[in-house]
Amino acid sequence: MDTAGKTEILFNEQLRDWELAGINYGMLRSVKTRVLSFGGYRVLVQFNPGRIRSSAAKVDAKSIEDRPCFLCEKNRPAEQRGVVTDFGLTILVNPFPIFNRHLTIVSGDHIPQVISGHFTEMLSLARTLKNYVIFYNGPKCGASAPDHFHFQAGNLGFLPVEEDFELKASVKLLTVWAGTQIWMWRDYGRAIATLRGRDPESLHTVFGSFYARMKMLRNDKPEPMMNILAYESGNDYVVHLIPRRLHRPSQFFADGDGQVLLSPASVDLGGVLITPREEDFMKLTTELAGDIFSQVCLSEDQLEKLFDEFV
Numbered sequence: 001m002d003t004a005g006k007t008e009i010l011f012n013e014q015l016r017d018w019e020l021a022g023i024n025y026g027m028l029r030s031v032k033t034r035v036l037s038f039g040g041y042r043v044l045v046q047f048n049p050g051r052i053r054s055s056a057a058k059v060d061a062k063s064i065e066d067r068p069c070f071l072c073e074k075n076r077p078a079e080q081r082g083v084v085t086d087f088g089l090t091i092l093v094n095p096f097p098i099f100n101r102h103l104t105i106v107s108g109d110h111i112p113q114v115i116s117g118h119f120t121e122m123l124s125l126a127r128t129l130k131n132y133v134i135f136y137n138g139p140k141c142g143a144s145a146p147d148h149f150h151f152q153a154g155n156l157g158f159l160p161v162e163e164d165f166e167l168k169a170s171v172k173l174l175t176v177w178a179g180t181q182i183w184m185w186r187d188y189g190r191a192i193a194t195l196r197g198r199d200p201e202s203l204h205t206v207f208g209s210f211y212a213r214m215k216m217l218r219n220d221k222p223e224p225m226m227n228i229l230a231y232e233s234g235n236d237y238v239v240h241l242i243p244r245r246l247h248r249p250s251q252f253f254a255d256g257d258g259q260v261l262l263s264p265a266s267v268d269l270g271g272v273l274i275t276p277r278e279e280d281f282m283k284l285t286t287e288l289a290g291d292i293f294s295q296v297c298l299s300e301d302q303l304e305k306l307f308d309e310f311v
């Protein structure tokens, strides 16, 4: 049986046999959602109390050092099973879901969360798990285990960015380089560049150039801050690159009424804002969401300049 088939079985078995997973996926069926309508697109807001540990996670070096790593095999819950891929990553069911199907895909070794050296693995996962969007949260861009390399994956058809890309109302084709299309998003509230093509090497070259230019522009440690979403569409890979300039918006740190506990990561920037507290779920407006996006993302002009060597 192939990896996708084994993952399907894993998912059903874990929901049946692992009480925590069974309860949390059950609760997802009654999750509350709001729609924020912007001019040409919409953003969803999901009230999801189970995500508090991720949204509010302390990811400073001291806090990370002081806790056992929950992605290392020796520390994982006894009930949690995995499927090992051909390239050595282990697919796990995420017990605190946002998606109806939500996976965490972890390295067998306790190695840091950096995308360098792992981009092509991400494409391989997109090819292996065809019904999923694979996503990467950088160590200061939403990953709650910045010390243990991992991707996540969720069922396709949930994040608005997928449909918005197909509709093409908010994107323009910048150029095509060695078979890889480079698309830039316009008036979408958050700067995104999308690569589409079928040759992993060509995609990797374009990504490598983007990464190097980001590194010069930002000098973030340990790597240029970014979120990445990748999936298959037809025979092509689609890769959304979302560079970041800030980990968490000012509202995250505010006191009292001004506080919004929202820590943006791939899912939020893909168009589903996750709020673990009901007060924040009710509070979010298009203005507030737009402000949060603009604080944590680059501007659309800044991002386009990073690709000028291909134009």
Ligand SMILES: [Zn+2]
Pocket (backbone or CB within 6 Å): 069, 070, 071, 072, 109, 110, 111, 147, 148
């Ligand atoms: Zn670990």
